[in-house]
Amino acid sequence: MAQSLQGKSAGGMQGGYHAENFRRRTRYTIVFAILIAAFFLICILNINTGNVNIPVSRILKIIFQKAGDKDEMNIIWKIRLPRILMGAMLGGALALAGFLLQTFFENPIAGPFVLGISSGAKMIVAIVMIFFLQRFGRVSSWAMIVAAFIGSLMATGFILAVSRAVNSMAALLVAGVMIGYICSAVTEFIITFAEDSDIVNLHGWSQGSFSGMNWSNVGVSALIVGITLFLTILLSKPIGAFQMGEAYAQSMGVNVKRFRIALIMLSSILSATVTAFAGPISFVGIAVPFLMKRSLGTAKPLVVIPATFLGGAVFCMVCDLIARMAFAPTELKISTVTSLFGAPIVIFMLIRRQQGRR
Amino acid sequence: MSQYYFHMDQLTVGYNGQPLIRDIEIGIRQGEIVTLIGPNGAGKSTILKSITRQLSLIGGKVQFAEKELRSYSYKELSSRMAVVLTERMRPELMTCHDVVATGRYPYTGRLGILSEEDERIVDESMRAVHAEDIGTRDFNAISDGQRQRVLLARAICQEPEIIILDEPTSFLDVRHKLELLAILRNMAKQKGITVIMSLHEIDLAMKISDKIVCVKGDHIFRYGEPEEIFEESMIRNLYDIDNGFFDPLFGSIELPAPGTNVRRNAGGMDGAEGKSPSPHTLVLSSCGTGIPVFRRLQRQNEPFISGILYTNDVDYQLARLLAAEVITEKPFCQISDAAFARAMEAVEKCERVIDAGVEIGESNARMEDILAAAEKAGKMERI
Numbered sequence: 017m018a019q020s021l022q023g024k025s026a027g028g029m030q031g032g033y034h035a036e037n038f039r040r041r042t043r044y045t046i047v048f049a050i051l052i053a054a055f056f057l058i059c060i061l062n063i064n065t066g067n068v069n070i071p072v073s074r075i076l077k078i079i080f081q082k083a084g085d086k087d088e089m090n091i092i093w094k095i096r097l098p099r100i101l102m103g104a105m106l107g108g109a110l111a112l113a114g115f116l117l118q119t120f121f122e123n124p125i126a127g128p129f130v131l132g133i134s135s136g137a138k139m140i141v142a143i144v145m146i147f148f149l150q151r152f153g154r155v156s157s158w159a160m161i162v163a164a165f166i167g168s169l170m171a172t173g174f175i176l177a178v179s180r181a182v183n184s185m186a187a188l189l190v191a192g193v194m195i196g197y198i199c200s201a202v203t204e205f206i207i208t209f210a211e212d213s214d215i216v217n218l219h220g221w222s223q224g225s226f227s228g229m230n231w232s233n234v235g236v237s238a239l240i241v242g243i244t245l246f247l248t249i250l251l252s253k254p255i256g257a258f259q260m261g262e263a264y265a266q267s268m269g270v271n272v273k274r275f276r277i278a279l280i281m282l283s284s285i286l287s288a289t290v291t292a293f294a295g296p297i298s299f300v301g302i303a304v305p306f307l308m309k310r311s312l313g314t315a316k317p318l319v320v321i322p323a324t325f326l327g328g329a330v331f332c333m334v335c336d337l338i339a340r341m342a343f344a345p346t347e348l349k350i351s352t353v354t355s356l357f358g359a360p361i362v363i364f365m366l367i368r369r370q371q372g373r374r
Numbered sequence: 375m376s377q378y379y380f381h382m383d384q385l386t387v388g389y390n391g392q393p394l395i396r397d398i399e400i401g402i403r404q405g406e407i408v409t410l411i412g413p414n415g416a417g418k419s420t421i422l423k424s425i426t427r428q429l430s431l432i433g434g435k436v437q438f439a440e441k442e443l444r445s446y447s448y449k450e451l452s453s454r455m456a457v458v459l460t461e462r463m464r465p466e467l468m469t470c471h472d473v474v475a476t477g478r479y480p481y482t483g484r485l486g487i488l489s490e491e492d493e494r495i496v497d498e499s500m501r502a503v504h505a506e507d508i509g510t511r512d513f514n515a516i517s518d519g520q521r522q523r524v525l526l527a528r529a530i531c532q533e534p535e536i537i538i539l540d541e542p543t544s545f546l547d548v549r550h551k552l553e554l555l556a557i558l559r560n561m562a563k564q565k566g567i568t569v570i571m572s573l574h575e576i577d578l579a580m581k582i583s584d585k586i587v588c589v590k591g592d593h594i595f596r597y598g599e600p601e602e603i604f605e606e607s608m609i610r611n612l613y614d615i616d617n618g619f620f621d622p623l624f625g626s627i628e629l630p631a632p633g634t635n636v637r638r639n640a641g642g643m644d645g646a647e648g649k650s651p652s653p654h655t656l657v658l659s660s661c662g663t664g665i666p667v668f669r670r671l672q673r674q675n676e677p678f679i680s681g682i683l684y685t686n687d688v689d690y691q692l693a694r695l696l697a698a699e700v701i702t703e704k705p706f707c708q709i710s711d712a713a714f715a716r717a718m719e720a721v722e723k724c725e726r727v728i729d730a731g732v733e734i735g736e737s738n739a740r741m742e743d744i745l746a747a748a749e750k751a752g753k754m755e756r757i
Contacts, residue, residue, distance in 0.1 A: 264463070267452060269447075269479065271448050309467055
């Protein structure tokens, strides 16, 4: 789709900036329309399919009139709907976290998973989880989120320290992958020595999954993700300036220091929320922003941020559906599916970049 | 209170608290073009980064329009000061229009949505740099020259009072260099926008600048109008040139004189040092006919004597730099016996005499005799 951008110019498409922006808005509208349609379609599909298939007419009745078969009511309201909403929210949050990290590191293959941030969050959550389970027998969502946030910040802090020392993107990514390994090793270590009852709890979670979500989870993450999304949209103007490079951003009036801190905070909150509820999920943060920017034909944050969120939601819901249904009743890890789709996109992206340089 | 619009007052700049250049004292008036010149690594960029607040000042202060630079908020400063930097950027999926439009940043609202007025200013800025036809092209897919122009359009779009450019003419070919500088001159003189920049091309710096700042070592070597700065020795000292010349009259850069043994750092700055003692060629010329001959001999590294040149002859200006010896006469005078004798001696000494074309009139009638002597000796070579 980048070619179409250049193709247009080669064709001598001229006119002022206003005309150009007008043409673009048409494209944005189409992309958003497709995303929204896909969102609703996949929602219905997700509610509809499972061990028990529920036809669409009954779904609508159950959701909007809260009337219908009791078992079906329970399946939809207690199991499928929370899971779908969580998948959508956390998928969006993950994609957005990726976009923010890419902006921060000025590198399109930065993301919470690749940089080891998810693994950092996972490690601290595992520690906190075992501690809480042994002491109190239960863990609150908030404790999990705070733990994940601390873990995210720790990993990000480490990555930042590395990025100061080596000014190379490749080295940065290698450092991220290494942090991921270290944190995963520590997590495995903890799990190995945890009590049996904890392991069941921990193991499923540390693999990454949207299963077992309840309405209180939905409420908590809606609150956090909602506020963070709102703040991110408010930041879209300085993010746009920052895409021009730090020095230019400053000359445009951005307080770069403060802005950097804000970016790190927002992306850490987002990846922490995802990790706390669903465990580490790979590649969504890289693949989705890339796909969105390409299909919109722009990197303008004000457009890309909502599109990325929506795209991340759709992507994760599709992946979750596949994870649930592919080998039903056995459920796959969500990362298995996201990797399968996400990793080839990342490879494609790298090849494209290399060609662009030539 | 300062009498200047932009005043660097006892400024000390550097990196990480390490002073690099001390006690910079420069006063600039509104609408002036001020150019920093000096050898690579002298700290031109450091100064520019410091006055654009990318680096914090180590000492002293910068007064900008009656207010200290540090007391501006970034936002406030952004609507008054625009920059064109050297760092290469590769913005993702941005057309040239988009890049220029980022200049509107200080003027747009919370979400940065452009109004139709903003879009109009973008178009106008593109026209100002003659780049309106590349507006919809991807910024990463245009040439260096176009890129510089787009970045300048971006700065113009910011509607600043002062523009600071770090080596804006690097990577540009001659045509684009001239075009860019002409745009800057128009902006400065018509709109009263102050321009501070660094340039590598001293010849261009001399021609466009109202003031020149020579940066070298840990201090400002010289500061003043181009006429004061551009003396031959001044430029040679600034850049430590010992194998070539800068001709301030034409602003041209010359290679060392033919036959000169180039020994870098051989001590003194004396241009005559090391010249071969016995040139074999005498060039007779006048009114510019000698210049191409001098150049050819220079290329062949063939030392030569030039004569008899009036010191107001255009040939003299180049011969002075390139010839091993110049036989001269005062303007509008008859050729003296001394000059004549030296010329005759040169005819005798040299293996060949090149007649590049001599205009002979009443006062230099004796040139006829010199030409005849060369002819008689069979050394004459006409071109």
